[in-house]
Amino acid sequence: MTVPRQTTTQRRGLLLAAVRGGDSSIQALAEQFGVSPSTIRRDLTELAREGHVVRTYGGALDTGPSVERTLREKDASHAEEKNAVARAAAELVRDGEVVLLDSGTTTGRLAHHLADRPGLTVVTNGLTVLLALADSPEVDVIVLGGRLRHPNEAILGTTVEQQLRHIRPDRVFLGADGLTADRGLCAPTLEQAQLKHAMLHAGREAYVLVDHSKLGSAPFVYWAPMDREHTIVVDDGHPAALAPFESLPNCVLRAVTV
The missing domain is CATH 1.10.10.10 (Winged helix-like DNA-binding domain superfamily/Winged helix DNA-binding domain)
Incomplete structure (x- = not known):
């Protein structure tokens, strides 16, 4: 075709x-x-x-798999699934809440769905999120300051983790390059793995947003263990890939239809 x-x-x-x-x-x-x-x-x-x-x-x-893709490449992959996951995640957010959005393509799509939500505060280290909300008068955007990393356009550094200590968001939404039941979130650098782990523990409720291709995937050697209660929001395109996560004691699966 x-x-x-x-x-x-x-x-x-x-x-x-x-x-x-x-x-x-x-x-x-x-x-x-x-x-x-x-x-x-x-x-x-x-x-x-x-x-x-x-x-x-x-x-x-x-x-x-060890070569990190650009954000543009990631965004073109499994676009429909990412949109479905982002829409489902947006439905979890209530007006007036404080939410922390990780960098990434699916969290960027989530930000797009939150752009007209009144009284919302979004804290982020992701350029995709910032760009999605830059023209929104409804949302108060707090950008965690640090060093912009390419190719995934994430803001990183010790200052980001220091600022996180002063924020208690209602919900945290994390992205991932891979997610396994035994190791947790896969990240391209140690610095990002540590930051994702800090974000995981920063809020009242934690979510991971992935399309089904990320489940069981381990493209890099750095990990953020999922050692607290969390919800995985994922499309239902590959039911067998969900099985290893169904028995995890601190994990809830929220599979959405594309």
């Missing part, structure tokens, strides 16, 4: 998702995206330069 014509940035994000899905032929990719093979070659060369793929004769291969 040929996809509608995209901008170069959009096409490269979708192209990377296609390569990660097993498509590697330049000719097949050119037909799929409705562009010339030379355009696909340039796209793959740029993706290889950024470290996302390895160029091969006639195509490209995924570099593997």
Whole structure:
């Protein structure tokens, strides 16, 4: 199936998702995206330069799970599932509450659904959340100050954790690059794993927002243990992936239909 014509940035994000899905032929990719093979070659060369793929004769291969994807790439993956999870999470938030939103694509979508909620206070370390709420007169936005990290556009640093000590939000919503029943949340750096753990314990109620592809996934070596009561909000696209979490004593599953 040929996809509608995209901008170069959009096409490269979708192209990377296609390569990660097993498509590697330049000719097949050119037909799929409705562009010339030379355009696909340039796209793959740029993706290889950024470290996302390895160029091969006639195509490209995924570099593997340890390579961190950009926020644009993540946002293009499982978009419908993320939207469903974000909508369900927004329904949990009551007007006037103080909520803490982690950085990430699904939390950014959640922020979009909260933009017209009166009297809400949103605390965040995520640029996606900030941009989603920047034009909202209804929401009081508190940005945790620190260092902006690329490629996931998270604000990090000791100052972020220090500021968290002075806030007791009603609800905390965390994102994850992977989530396993035995280890918890997977993060690309030790600093982010530590911050997610601090966020987990910062509020009255804690939630993890993931699409089903994140369940059982461990792309990195850094972890935030889920050692308090929490709710996992996830789409129901892969029921078997939910099974390991159903027996966890401090975990509640909230599966939503896409």
